[in-house]
Amino acid sequence: VRGRxxxxxxxxxxxxxxxxxxxxxxxxxxxxxxxxxxxxLFAGEPGPRATSFTLGGGHWxxxxxxxxxxxxxxxxxxxxxxxxxxxxxxxxxxVALPVGLISALTHRAWLEEVLMRPLDxxxxxxxxxxxxxxxxxxxxxxxxxxxxxxxxxxxxxxxxVRAAAAxxxxxxxxxxxxxxxxxxWRIAVGHVGRSILxxxxxxxxxxxxxxxxxxxxxxxxxxxxxPGRGRLGGDGGPxxxxxxxxxxxxxxxxxxxxxxxxxxxxxxxxxxxxxxxCHCGTGCRYGTGRRSSWRRCA
Amino acid sequence: xxxxxxxxxxxxxxxxxxxxxxxxxxxxxxxxxxxDAAVALAGDQPDxxxxxxxxxxxxxxxxxxERLADWATGxxxxxxxxxxxxxxxxxxxxxxxxxxxxxxxxxxxxxxVPVGVGLGVLAARYEGRxxxxxxxxxxxxxxxxxxxxxxxxxVTVFALRLDWLPPTAVGYGTDLLGHPAALVLPVLxxxxxxxxxxxxLVRAGMIDALASPYVAQARRYGIPGARVRYAHALPNAMAPxxxxxxxxxxxxxxxxxxxxxxxxxPGLGTVLMNAVAERDVPVVQGLxxxxxxxxVVLNLGADLVAHRFAPRAEVxx
Numbered sequence: 001v002r003g004r005x006x007x008x009x010x011x012x013x014x015x016x017x018x019x020x021x022x023x024x025x026x027x028x029x030x031x032x033x034x035x036x037x038x039x040x041l042f043a044g045e046p047g048p049r050a051t052s053f054t055l056g057g058g059h060w061x062x063x064x065x066x067x068x069x070x071x072x073x074x075x076x077x078x079x080x081x082x083x084x085x086x087x088x089x090x091x092x093x094x095v096a097l098p099v100g101l102i103s104a105l106t107h108r109a110w111l112e113e114v115l116m117r118p119l120d121x122x123x124x125x126x127x128x129x130x131x132x133x134x135x136x137x138x139x140x141x142x143x144x145x146x147x148x149x150x151x152x153x154x155x156x157x158x159x160x161v162r163a164a165a166a167x168x169x170x171x172x173x174x175x176x177x178x179x180x181x182x183x184x185w186r187i188a189v190g191h192v193g194r195s196i197l198x199x200x201x202x203x204x205x206x207x208x209x210x211x212x213x214x215x216x217x218x219x220x221x222x223x224x225x226x227p228g229r230g231r232l233g234g235d236g237g238p239x240x241x242x243x244x245x246x247x248x249x250x251x252x253x254x255x256x257x258x259x260x261x262x263x264x265x266x267x268x269x270x271x272x273x274x275x276x277x278c279h280c281g282t283g284c285r286y287g288t289g290r291r292s293s294w295r296r297c298a
Numbered sequence: 299x300x301x302x303x304x305x306x307x308x309x310x311x312x313x314x315x316x317x318x319x320x321x322x323x324x325x326x327x328x329x330x331x332x333x334d335a336a337v338a339l340a341g342d343q344p345d346x347x348x349x350x351x352x353x354x355x356x357x358x359x360x361x362x363x364e365r366l367a368d369w370a371t372g373x374x375x376x377x378x379x380x381x382x383x384x385x386x387x388x389x390x391x392x393x394x395x396x397x398x399x400x401x402x403x404x405x406x407x408x409x410x411v412p413v414g415v416g417l418g419v420l421a422a423r424y425e426g427r428x429x430x431x432x433x434x435x436x437x438x439x440x441x442x443x444x445x446x447x448x449x450x451x452x453v454t455v456f457a458l459r460l461d462w463l464p465p466t467a468v469g470y471g472t473d474l475l476g477h478p479a480a481l482v483l484p485v486l487x488x489x490x491x492x493x494x495x496x497x498x499l500v501r502a503g504m505i506d507a508l509a510s511p512y513v514a515q516a517r518r519y520g521i522p523g524a525r526v527r528y529a530h531a532l533p534n535a536m537a538p539x540x541x542x543x544x545x546x547x548x549x550x551x552x553x554x555x556x557x558x559x560x561x562x563x564p565g566l567g568t569v570l571m572n573a574v575a576e577r578d579v580p581v582v583q584g585l586x587x588x589x590x591x592x593x594v595v596l597n598l599g600a601d602l603v604a605h606r607f608a609p610r611a612e613v614x615x
Contacts, residue, residue: 120312121312121315121316121319122319122323123316124313124316124319124320124590124593124594124597125319125320125323125590125593126548126551126552126589126590126593127548127552128551128552128555129551129586129589129590130323130327132555132570132571132574132582132586133324133327133328133582133586134327135574136328136573136574136577136578136579136582137327137328137577137579213444214552216444216446217444217445217446217552217556220444220446220556220559221555221556221559221571222575
């Protein structure tokens with residue numbers, strides 16, 4: 001797990017967590033996650049449109065450029081981003097686990113080469129570039145985005161599975177299991193698979209955070225997740241800003257699972273009421289649903 | 299255990315394979331997808347004349363492998379084809395937009411290493427004290443914020459509330475060096491996350507190194523503290539950080555695209571996003587190849603440097 005150790009390190013060796021810090025960390029993870037996943041349930045009926053960029057009148061975070069309640073947009077925007085990120089991470093491991101386990105446990109060198117070398121080659125392609133390439137031909141939508149993000153995560157995940165599994169597979173216990181005539185499945189899944197759960201869990205946490213960034217960035221650029229889809233027609237169509245708002249409002253689960261500062265989130269929420277740079281009034285093509293049309297407004 | 303020469307040779311070979319893979323992948327993802335590419339590309343305006351025009355411009359009637367061969371043979375001579383929307387050669391798009399992107403990325407990398415290493419050494423020197431806690435919690439917090447959200451935050455505070463810096467680079471064209479104030483926020487946003495990860499790695503490495511027997515021995519000899527820190531402990535603390543630097547290349551490329559979109563800087567990222575929005579496939583392909591090859595080359599260089607720092611750890615090959 002080279003090059004990743006620094007982000008989550010703690011002082012001292014496996015120091016026993018004080019319960020206060022643990023509670024803070026748990027709250028930082030759970031509150032945004034619950035808001036993202038169950039937000040649409042709390043949102044209720046859309047209220048009438050208000051004046052753009054104003055506070056008050058029951059709008060906790062103010063209104064956006066077409067007078068919609070920003071808090072409502074935040075509640076709606078989180079779920080697609082989180083669901084796509086979770087699906088992409090799961091998909092990546094569904095492919096990476098078998099590939100990594102097989103190449104770590106096989107005694108045939110050519111099989112390992114065939115499985116791992118193509119992934120080494122893929123490792124060089126920048127992740128956002130791959131998504132943009134596909135988006136230039138057709139709009140991938142949420143399932144397509146999940147597939148793409150999973151695809152760019154497979155090479156790295158498979159390498160880590162293989163590295164962790166190869167470490168376990170060279171231990172005497174595995175040799176003993178082999179000599180006992182245990183089946184490949186029992187050795188690979190029952191012993192090696194269970195032994196690498198701990199490093200894999202650590203990797204999955206880091207990977208999920210990275211995937212969340214990637215999905216949110218893609219959404220910011222107008223690809224994949226169309227957030228803030230209130231009510232088609234009545235509430236305005238999908239538009240790229242909801243993603244920014246929801247991501248800003250969410251404050252990033254990355255902050256949460258690394259027990260970061262509490263003030264950060266509230267600071268981010270406070271800034272989430274305006275989109276800076278847009279004082280254009282009329283002629284602004286916000287919310288027309290066209291990708292990248294927002295840049296013309298600045 | 300192979301020597302440095304054979305390792306470098308294998309790494310170069312992998313780099314070559316990666317370049318070929320990037321070219322094939324770029325082509326496959328944009329042109330060889332199932333279905334009629336011309337219909338897909340026409341997108342919002344699916345009238346038959348436009349579909350026919352796209353089909354002719356891209357030579358879609360010929361088999362895919364012939365088009366790939368034609369296109370790939372043009373790449374070494376910087377012949378990327380012509381834009382679908384404007385008819386201008388793609389290479390002119392790239393040469394026009396290269397300057398601002400290079401300036402942004404160059405400035406970021408030039409500042410990244412001193413700032414990241416400096417913060418890491420500072421935190422490690424005062425481990426457990428106020429300075430360390432401040433640096434550690436700020437880097438942790440900033441690390442968790444995606445570039446676009448951090449950019450929005452900085453623009454709100456420094457451009458709109460305090461009015462110290464321009465909010466975007468609109469109106470300055472490609473002459474960004476003449477307006478350094480417009481560069482401050484974009485470079486800050488680009489620096490934010492890599493600096494945090496780098497300084498945390500350097501801090502962890504420095505704390506280990508400073509607690510090691512050889513540093514204690516150097517202190518007993520009466521060697522000045524600064525020399526112990528920078529000449530003896532730091533090189534050993536740099537090994538994991540050097541590998542992390544290799545990984546920031548991908549990050550930096552994503553960051554450049556986002557930051558250019560956010561601050562409206564007319565660089566390669568903006569050209570790419572516009573081409574994606576207009577479904578201008580030749581431009582997207584050309585830029586993707588440029589971005590991909592730059593990534594491969596930078597990764598190769600970073601791996602070679604990281605290998606020099608930490609010959610024991612095998613990097614990527």
